[in-house]
Amino acid sequence: MVHPARQELLAEQHARYIVEFSQNKDSFEYFATEHFRLSGVYWGLTALHLLGRQAALDGAEIVAWVLRCQRPCGGFGGSERHDAHLLYTLSALQILALYDELDCVDVDTVARYVASLQQPDGSFWGDEWGETDTRFSYCALSALWLLDRLHAVDVPAAAAYVAACKNFDGGFGCTPGNESHAGQVFTCVAALDIAGRLDLIDRDLLCWWLCERQTRSGGLNGRPEKLQDVCYSWWCLSALSILGRLHWIDQAALTDFILDCQDEDGGGISDRPEDQVDVYHTFFGIAGLSLMGRPGLAPIDPTFALPVEVVDRLRERRREPVAAAAEAPVA
Secondary structure (H helix, E strand, O other): OOOHHHOOOOHHHHHHHHHHHHHOOOOHHHHHOHHHHHHHHHHHHHHHHHOOOHHHOOHHHHHHHHHHOEOOOOOEEOOOOOOEOHHHHHHHHHHHHHOOOHHHOOHHHHHHHHHHOEOOOOOEEOOOOOOEOHHHHHHHHHHHHHHOOHHHOOHHHHHHHHHHOEOOOOOEOOOOOOOOOHHHHHHHHHHHHHHOOHHHOOHHHHHHHHHOOEOOOOOEOOOOOOOOOOOHHHHHHHHHHHOOOHHHOOHHHHHHHHHHOEOOOOOOEOOOOOOOOEHHHHHHHHHHHHHOOOOOOOOEOOOOOOEHHHHHHHHHHHHHHHHHHHHOOOO
């Protein structure tokens, strides 16, 4: 049963929480999250956009800071003092896309950095040190799609590697032979969607596995026998949405679970009711509600984890030169 003070989405409190968190540079959390700050900024900004409060933070200041996180190799570090990594390169591009500022970077330089991390088997390293994970396959393909540079890598090989990570239960692991995990399922399904290879997925088997992640609480977990967690409201729902099976879960029960994880006093959303809130779970809780069509929230694209209007703007911009070329008179 949802706490009486949490029956509705506390949009104003959540927006205020995100803004105050971003501006408090003396807190322990601020220093403890330095190594992945770009991702944290992306989570907060996207949540604000979904809430219709995107103007709550200074966009010009944020864009300037993002550009200071770019390294000479073309990739972006988690903050100004950190080395480049695919995870934070994607976060940087997502932030720039939110502000319609992707033209602030040399797209070919960034694309070359991403391409340099693809391996002969189609997988991607996260950085120069050689860790392989299907998260990085998604980051690479998503980043290149945002830059309109998918041709910079071997997309068929990338899709084949992701498919090699599929398990008997329909789910996906971080590398071939690793157990299925809902977070990896999102990265693999979304990567295959970008690659145009959703045919490599056993839709019904995988979506059955995802629906089995719903617990009696209404919340979703990431693997069998694990606790429910608000973040899986995104990891599971996004894949179900991409595959056209969002209606297979009890959305009312999941909505109640997410709402009950709100802090009615200070704002923010936690992993489970009465736990400490953070920006990560605040974003994924709001994103999950958006996927389920919660009134008052802007829709989010399940593949790119960006507001639909941002993705549509990029698609429309790419169609314009094609349309102009088609209409041009023949010499």
